[in-house]
Amino acid sequence: MAPPFSSDRTIAALVREEWGRILAALTKALGDLQLAEDCLQEAVSRALVRWPETGIPDSPAAWLIRTARNAAIDRIRRETHFAAALPELTLLAETAADAADPEAIPDKRLEMIFTCCHPALEEKTRIALTLRTLGGLSTEEIAASFLDTPEAMAQRLVRAKRKIREARIPYRVPQDADLPARMQAVLVVVYLIFAQGHGATTPKAAQLSAEAIRLGRILHGLRPDDPEVAGLLALMLLTDARKAGRTDAKGGFLPLQHQNRRRWDRARCAEGDALLRRTLSRGRIGPYQLQAAISACHATSPTWEATDWSEIAALYALLSQMTPTPVVRLNHAVALSYCGKLAEALGRVAALQDDPAMRDYQPFHAAFADLAARAGDIPLARTHYARAIALSSSQVERLFLHKASDSLGP
Template sequence: MIRFTGGDWNLAEECAQDAFTQALRKWPADGVPDQPLAWLTTTARRRAIDLIRREALEAAKLPEVAMVEPAPYPDDSDIPDERLELMFTCCHPALNLEAQVALILRCLAGLSTAEIARAFLLPEKTMGQRLFRAKQRIRNAGIPFRVPPAHLLPERLPAVLHVLYLLFNEGYTDPVRARLCAEAIRVARVLAALMPDEPEALGLLSLMLLHDARRAARRDPAGDPVILTDQDRTLWDRPSIDEGAALCERALRRGRAGPFQVQAAIAACHATAPTAGETDWAQIVALYDHLARLEPSPVVDLNRAVAVSMASGPAAALPLVVALAETGRLDDYHLLHATLADLLRRTGRRTEAAESYRRAADLAPTEAERRFLTARLDS
């Protein structure tokens, strides 16, 4: 529909949604048609033509509509998975990386603007404006909506990797949406097979497997979070850990360590330690140092500070987190305040710790995390 409407993302979304609505109303009574995709496509196209006519844009738009190929995808694509194909199609280099990722998450993955804004640590209004501008840029600049040939896939790979990572995280933090993790891992496997010489694709798959291996131990029977050091390691999925660690080693041997490979190496340090007490925290700090050079961000700095607290004690990490808090860049990020509260508690500053726990609980995105932080506050 985006191609059919000449790159008008908003019109394409509206018409697709209208076709789904009509299907939900008609199919239960009339039965599912023999070719449901063709029915949906035809219905959406008819709706688009009606809207174009209604808005008196017939002269400008109908010739474009008439020239569009009826097939939804070209037959000669090198990409063996339709969802992955769509991701590569949407990652046009004329848009910046953030815009590419946000558009895919909104239009192909079904995440709300609020969820995307949370993933980017931005206000919802700001993300809404960026999405709008990205769609307008596609429309006004006439950016073509077509599957890229194989030789152009590497330049679009970073955006696709980020999309899959954010999709995985959305399912990882919310048990209700765990299916997103499974789908992200599935598509990442296809991607790693499609581009076996790209170590970052292997690194991302490794990272997902290593994190997902701990799923059964991450929450208690009430559904509340269990921190890594307290998790029952007998519940971890050892085959997934073995596969993830092997993929990480295979990627790093290429000699082109990228952010996802380094994050996978950090996850492997956690997952392969026999006990929490045997975790090589000094190595993890060194890996975060490397990650900060590759992809500097306040979240990386925060995670590094946590590793420093485990390697050298809370007193060594507290100034790092205080300095990060003073920048204001993570002021609405609940994990900043939760980390600060934990360090204050461990250094005996209980009154200040309580205040930080209150702030973290107020910002927690899920009820389970709010209960966990409130319990820490009460204790």
Template sequence: MTLAAPKAIAATQAVEAVMRDHRGRLLAALIARLRDFQLAEDALQDAAISAISHWGRAGLPDSPQGWLLRVALRKAIDRLRSATREGRKAQDQALLVGEEADEMETDIIPDDRLRLIFTCCHPALEEKSRIALTLRSLCGLTTPQVAAVFLDAEPTMGQRLSRAKAKIAAARIPFAVPGPEDLPDRLNSVLTTVYLIFTAGYAQGPQAGTDLCTEAIFLARLLVQLAPDQPEVEAALALLLLTHARSAARTGPDGQTLPPTRQDRSLWNQADLAEGGHLLDRAVARRQPGPFQIKAAIAALHAAEGTPDWPQITALYARLHDFEPTPVVALNHAVALAEAGQPGLALVQVRALAQDLDGYQPFHAVLADLSARTGALEEARAAYARAIALATSAADRAFLDGRLAALD
């Protein structure tokens, strides 16, 4: 091994560490100046490649992040100057970026990630694109990793990400935090995207070396840090922690999914429960009620000692339906109603949701359970069969197989 080899290995490891820990912040700083997602990504990648060579020869700079940002801006200028198709426009933009690169203090990098989150989660983008772009830009997942989350082919996901970036540019979606009048609606879009990332991870488990639950909690913590004193942000993080706290106990020794009431509470993460409860109390104390505070309160009741307070959970779902009048919320309200002692009324409400939720696996599982409890065994068998066919995890299938077998 030559003397240069250890330096090259050390430089590579240093670049990987900076990109792993600070990619989102660097990318946000670049997008803030370039107003171009793809150009920022390409320039940052170019800078990382250059860093491996340069740091291997000259050693690690005093500010690795500042070095990467400064070089990435110069790489962006080079790319703009070579964009002959846009002619003078590219030259003018390159000149502007060049002036900023000369004047900017790159050793102190402003944190523009909050603006990046709002851009990635803009309502003009469809839900799947918002999730994919957030995972790619803020969490630093590679395109193959994002594709694996959705079980898509890598080229398909690459095209989706490219279309999302192009739409942001074409629609002139601002790289900015919304004003006070637009913040509640836009913030709910951001939090919903983070929650969908978490629920996908909770249902699927770690994929392609990535734990989506961990990524969602990272994003929620980032939002609490960047947007303090927002009760819905605090409640969203509380919801994720209170739910994630039970993850180690979700599956029994036989491989079946277990509801909270049958889980081994000694396996629950007490630190997550304590932090989640503290965040929820802090959010509720601000007296600005919202849907994520209600969802977190329901999660807290499920985690409380003893039998869950089903009448209170039922009331909370009814209130949540005022904020989010969706079939899924109506389904959860019916489940709580049944547990509160009214399975017959709950079954009537669930049957009314059949058209809206025919492709939703939990709907058929609930329909099967309520049908069995009210004596409609043939309906229960058919619903269990449909729920098993739609189940995406072996643990859920094992649980439903057991319930179906118990009918006989």
């Protein structure tokens, strides 16, 4: 047992690490996410009182699940007729036997992920519920990430749990026929969490990228043979590895060509690249693997000049066949512009401007402005720089775009 006077921060870190596994096991046994979470929260509250005095137990997970199980049994006995409660009490007794050996606690996180990402729930709710149930983030932390009030986020989570209960959304891995589509929905949620953190302007929201990578590692551990799960994890690692290079010493935005690559996390680059190579060797290529391969081209290039833009353009061409979205076509055009095909790239981007998805998409106008400036069409560049500035939510990005527009001269 650890010495007494354990800090709340240490306890919080331990709880977050074990939260998803314990909550998933309790939920599977109880069939009620809200009851399981209430009992686990009660166990955590007791830990925060007892552990600073007695020290952290040798197995925090076993202590928490045992305490949460006892709290659940007490509630069921108080609120339910014994005969009706017998199935739940039996399952909880089995969970208690597992708690003697924390490694034997059944890992039901995959079932929980599919429940949280069920198509019956709206996108924002899927993200919030995943962060709460699998990530162990508090309601206040999730609210801060979304710039919501804690009260509004709490109500969203309560409504989601009620819907799961009333709609009888099952806690299980989908059948084989439904699994690919449902897994895709799960990957979308994890990547949306990452993207929100990667482009965040507040410290709380920026933590989401680390949480998404942690969720990606959990998924990869649960589905090690799924190439797209590995592809998503590789993509997040390779993208996150370059985060430190995006700003200069004064906090100003730096485009890729001006970044100091020595500031990139080379260990994380190597991890993502190795993971990608292993999964590509299986020959079942999907969109996340292609996006990871594009990111790897940047992450493994020693300089901007050494970047293989022909390979990147070819990868985007293949990606656009799999997912023919306007965003992919935009990125393909930008890659072509660096292959000596600026006029073709500008024409492709101009063709996208009538697409409703591009009308208020800030990166579209920023890219259009850059291509127009490089092609010498200053009025067109100014028009799209102004639109990109108006759509940008980041002060750092707005300052960068203002400077780029001003540099065009009179």
